[in-house]
Amino acid sequence: MVEFAMHNAWLVPLLPALSFLIIIFLTKPWKKLSALVCVAGMVLSCVIATLAAYGVFTNHEFTEKPLVYSVRWFSMAGLNIDVGVQLDPTSAMMMFMVTLVASLIFIYATGYMEGDPGYSVFFSYLSLFGASMLLLVVSSNLLQMFVAWELVGLCSYLLIGFYSHKISAREAAKKAFITCRVADFGLLLGLLSLQIVFGTLNLTELAEKISHFEQYTTMGILTLIALLVFAGPIGKSGQFPLHVWLPDAMEGPTPVSALIHAATMVVAGVYLVGRTLFLFHEVPTAMELVAVTGGFTALFAASIAITQREIKRILAYSTVSQIGYMMLALGLGSLTASMFHLWTHAFFKALMFLCAGSVLHALHHKADVWEMGGLIKKMPITGWTFVVGGLAIAGVPPFAGFWSKDEILLAAFDTGHYVLFGMAALTAFMTAFYMWRLIFLALFGDEKPENHPHESPLNMTLPLIALAVLSAVGGLVGTPWAPFWQEWIFFGHPHHADPNYLIMIGSVVLALAGIYLAYNLYCADKTRAKAHALAERYRFFWTVSYNKYYIDEIYLWFNHTFIDGAARLFYLFDIYVVDGVFVNGIAAITRLSGEGLRVTQTGRLQNYALVFFLGVLAVAVVLAFTDPSTAAGLTGGVK
Amino acid sequence: MLTLSVSLHHYLILAAVLFGIGLFGVLTKRNAVAVLICIELMLNAININLLAFNKYITPNDFIGQIFSIFVITVAAAEVGVGLAIVIAIYRNKLSVNLDEFDWLKW
Amino acid sequence: MIDFTLTLLNSISWVAVAFHTLAAVVCISALLVVLVRNIVHAVLWLAVCFVSLAGVFMTLDAAFIAAVQILVYAGAVCIMVVFAIMLIRRGNMGETNLFNKQVWAGGGVAVLVTVLGGFLSFRIRYAGSAPAVPENTVDHIATLLLSKYVIPFEVAALLLLVALVGAIFLAKEVKADADS
Numbered sequence: 024m025v026e027f028a029m030h031n032a033w034l035v036p037l038l039p040a041l042s043f044l045i046i047i048f049l050t051k052p053w054k055k056l057s058a059l060v061c062v063a064g065m066v067l068s069c070v071i072a073t074l075a076a077y078g079v080f081t082n083h084e085f086t087e088k089p090l091v092y093s094v095r096w097f098s099m100a101g102l103n104i105d106v107g108v109q110l111d112p113t114s115a116m117m118m119f120m121v122t123l124v125a126s127l128i129f130i131y132a133t134g135y136m137e138g139d140p141g142y143s144v145f146f147s148y149l150s151l152f153g154a155s156m157l158l159l160v161v162s163s164n165l166l167q168m169f170v171a172w173e174l175v176g177l178c179s180y181l182l183i184g185f186y187s188h189k190i191s192a193r194e195a196a197k198k199a200f201i202t203c204r205v206a207d208f209g210l211l212l213g214l215l216s217l218q219i220v221f222g223t224l225n226l227t228e229l230a231e232k233i234s235h236f237e238q239y240t241t242m243g244i245l246t247l248i249a250l251l252v253f254a255g256p257i258g259k260s261g262q263f264p265l266h267v268w269l270p271d272a273m274e275g276p277t278p279v280s281a282l283i284h285a286a287t288m289v290v291a292g293v294y295l296v297g298r299t300l301f302l303f304h305e306v307p308t309a310m311e312l313v314a315v316t317g318g319f320t321a322l323f324a325a326s327i328a329i330t331q332r333e334i335k336r337i338l339a340y341s342t343v344s345q346i347g348y349m350m351l352a353l354g355l356g357s358l359t360a361s362m363f364h365l366w367t368h369a370f371f372k373a374l375m376f377l378c379a380g381s382v383l384h385a386l387h388h389k390a391d392v393w394e395m396g397g398l399i400k401k402m403p404i405t406g407w408t409f410v411v412g413g414l415a416i417a418g419v420p421p422f423a424g425f426w427s428k429d430e431i432l433l434a435a436f437d438t439g440h441y442v443l444f445g446m447a448a449l450t451a452f453m454t455a456f457y458m459w460r461l462i463f464l465a466l467f468g469d470e471k472p473e474n475h476p477h478e479s480p481l482n483m484t485l486p487l488i489a490l491a492v493l494s495a496v497g498g499l500v501g502t503p504w505a506p507f508w509q510e511w512i513f514f515g516h517p518h519h520a521d522p523n524y525l526i527m528i529g530s531v532v533l534a535l536a537g538i539y540l541a542y543n544l545y546c547a548d549k550t551r552a553k554a555h556a557l558a559e560r561y562r563f564f565w566t567v568s569y570n571k572y573y574i575d576e577i578y579l580w581f582n583h584t585f586i587d588g589a590a591r592l593f594y595l596f597d598i599y600v601v602d603g604v605f606v607n608g609i610a611a612i613t614r615l616s617g618e619g620l621r622v623t624q625t626g627r628l629q630n631y632a633l634v635f636f637l638g639v640l641a642v643a644v645v646l647a648f649t650d651p652s653t654a655a656g657l658t659g660g661v662k
Numbered sequence: 663m664l665t666l667s668v669s670l671h672h673y674l675i676l677a678a679v680l681f682g683i684g685l686f687g688v689l690t691k692r693n694a695v696a697v698l699i700c701i702e703l704m705l706n707a708i709n710i711n712l713l714a715f716n717k718y719i720t721p722n723d724f725i726g727q728i729f730s731i732f733v734i735t736v737a738a739a740e741v742g743v744g745l746a747i748v749i750a751i752y753r754n755k756l757s758v759n760l761d762e763f764d765w766l767k768w
Numbered sequence: 769m770i771d772f773t774l775t776l777l778n779s780i781s782w783v784a785v786a787f788h789t790l791a792a793v794v795c796i797s798a799l800l801v802v803l804v805r806n807i808v809h810a811v812l813w814l815a816v817c818f819v820s821l822a823g824v825f826m827t828l829d830a831a832f833i834a835a836v837q838i839l840v841y842a843g844a845v846c847i848m849v850v851f852a853i854m855l856i857r858r859g860n861m862g863e864t865n866l867f868n869k870q871v872w873a874g875g876g877v878a879v880l881v882t883v884l885g886g887f888l889s890f891r892i893r894y895a896g897s898a899p900a901v902p903e904n905t906v907d908h909i910a911t912l913l914l915s916k917y918v919i920p921f922e923v924a925a926l927l928l929l930v931a932l933v934g935a936i937f938l939a940k941e942v943k944a945d946a947d948s
Contacts, residue, residue, distance in 0.1 A: 749939045
């Protein structure tokens with residue numbers, strides 16, 4: 024079984040793809056059947072992925088030499104592109120995580136989407152997304168990965184705009200697609216440069232060649248390539264300054280937010296950088312950039328999340344912030360910490376999104392946390408699983424987030440990046456604060472009489488419980504005392520850091536301080552007067568944060584001023600130069616010359632004969648008074 | 663003494679002159695019938711050429727003579743059709759003055 | 769004196785004399801065809817031109833062609849042209865053969881063509897004196913026309929037929945009710 028799964032890992036992306044086709048072409052009219060096909064495809068693929076991951080994680084060979092099955096996709100002179108499946112601990116972990124979370128979310132979605140007119144279509148999109156994401160995960164070739172990358176982007180677009188009757192959903196879908204397109208252009212250029220310079224896009228061959236890149240290219244060009252490649256993750260993983268699409272993407276149905284915009288797709292950028300870490304590793308500048316981008320994004324997004332009011336928007340900024348953490352870890356060269364945080368984050372963020380979905384489901388899509396309150400009494404399962412998620416993300420031991428966040432802080436500290444360490448620590452404090460602000464506002468406190476919440480059905484609460492369990496214990500695979508994770512997923516050599524109790528205790532203190540502050544401001548004080556007073560006192564900061572640093576407005580202004588201005592300029596150019604000078608000008612020349620030449624067309628036969636004989640004379644003279652070869656040249660080969 | 667002699671060149675020059683006169687007529691006469699007549703002159707100039715070459719270059723092949731027979735045949739046909747056209751035009755326009763006809767115009 | 773005259777007469781190439789005389793007649797009559805103002809006179813000069821051309825053909829040892837020339841051109845063509853002129857006759861025949869506006873340009877082109885043709889004819893090199901011409905050229909032409917050149921011959925016959933039919937069709941009186 025395990026052998027079979029390992030050698031046939033291509034089935035993992037194939038099964039959801041088949042579900043997609045079956046739903047689209049066969050079962051679309053039957054909603055329940057469509058959902059069943061979708062869930063069955065993903066669960067089966069989860070079984071295979073689990074078996075394959077088990078195989079990988081019991082054989083240490085694969086940490087050195089990945090298992091690659093590939094076939095030639097197309098080839099021409101100087102360009103050979105393979106398509107294949109690459110199994111190593113990182114991809115096996117990712118495959119397992121994606122199929123597991125996706126299976127749970129698909130099950131959840133069967134309840135959440137109940138009664139939606141586009142039920143079957145929704146599940147077909149989900150299947151397509153699952154297939155694309157898994158294809159991305161198992162890719163052995165960067166071009167293949169790029170194709171999958173674009174496919175998940177497409178699914179993201181389709182699913183954000185799923186409620187296409189809402190203008191905001193359509194706008195958000197377009198925004199996501201276009202923003203990612205900007206970034207993907209950079210990624211594409213980077214991949215093309217890699218192909219040109221190294222002549223291959225296969226991950227294993229590239230890793231081999233880049234380790235002695237001096238034979239192929241210079242440091243400068245490699246830096247450029249790394250920066251271009253990094254453009255893709257900046258867009259896809261919502262890093263500053265291209266994070267703007269991610270909060271708007273919450274217009275999509277909540278399972279989509281949980282699956283695509285929290286657990287899987289948005290971390291594809293992190294995964295890509297992780298897969299190509301051999302490239303970034305050679306370029307210290309790029310590594311610095313990745314680390315600084317990640318660190319800054321983490322802090323930046325956390326500072327926005329503090330003042331937001333919509334439940335999913337808070338979670339979205341939290342996602343941006345947590346992905347910033349992962350990028351930071353990658354930039355510090357720690358694939359271990361980054362992937363670890365990716366792993367734990369997938370569980371607790373998916374959990375919290377699903378809880379938020381459950382809440383929205385109960386409150387008929389009333390999203391403002393200030394209008395919630397006391398939900399935990401009416402919705403105990405949702406509420407308490409949310410609390411587990413909150414503990415995990417805040418970094419309270421022994422929940423999952425604590426271990427992975429600790430790993431990142433340790434990596435920053437050990438590599439001597441004290442500023443980044445400080446930023447990460449501050450972010451940890453803020454994360455605990457804003458997440459517990461959300462929890463206290465929504466779940467505790469007084470119930471609002473106008474709300475009539477009710478607990479969600481079983482097919483929604485079961486995935487919540489499963490994810491809550493995973494959020495609670497998912498981090499235990501990589502504790503400092505039992506560093507199972509660190510032995511399997513690493514870049515270069517496994518890194519065993521001694522447990523640093525100072526940092527550990529420090530981060531716990533920060534988390535608890537954040538939670539306590541949130542408790543003080545939003546739970547203990549029923550009137551929330553202190554919170555309002557604080558907002559009033561730091562009015563400027565509050566406004567800036569609440570308006571997300573006006574990034575959207577700046578982009579809009581930029582768009583209106585420069586792009587529209589350039590468009591106006593080009594419009595004038597088009598009207599007066601292209602149309603005026605070229606099109607109409609050429610037409611006018613033609614017409615004028617035609618009118619001039621028309622006079623020569625007298626219609627009199629003898630006139631024509633005269634001209635004809637002049638021509639005969641000319642040809643005869645040429646033929647008679649030049650030597651034969653010249654004459655032949657002049658008359659076009661006539662001898 | 664009189665040195666009258668005759669050679670191929672004499673015939674060719676005669677042909678050239680006759681051709682030139684015919685061409686002049688074709689280009690400058692107003693009357694369509696006159697133009698047809700002048701075309702006959704040009705064709706006859708060609709016949710002179712053909713026969714002269716026949717005699718001076720290849721007297722035993724008779725190519726020139728046979729060609730000129732064909733030229734005469736075609737010329738006869740051409741005159742017949744040409745005059746028929748002139749008559750048809752005259753019937754429509756009551757004129758054979760080529761200056762009045764610019765039907766080849768756009 | 770008589771001896772001298774005889775010597776002189778013997779030394780004259782009568783063919784050359786005939787050629788030069790006929791050539792002069794051809795050129796003058798052709799010019800008159802172009803220059804006279806009455807189209808009927810022009811046709812008469814044309815007949816003169818064709819007859820003298822038949823003489824020129826005789827000097828080229830082409831007796832058969834000369835005969836055809838007189839039959840077809842001087843006979844048939846001229847008569848046909850005169851008939852045509854009769855059919856399209858107008859009041860003042862003295863003004864029927866005038867020049868158009870491009871007389872100078874046309875003259876220039878014609879002169880240039882003539883000069884070029886004459887000039888080029890001097891480039892021809894051939895074996896000095898004329899080779900012997902076989903007796904009885906008509907026999908040979910007849911044999912060739914019905915053997916080697918039989919297909920062009922038949923095609924020419926077809927052409928004449930077509931021309932005949934076409935000419936009749938074109939010149940046919942149009943019915944009064946047919947053209948409206």
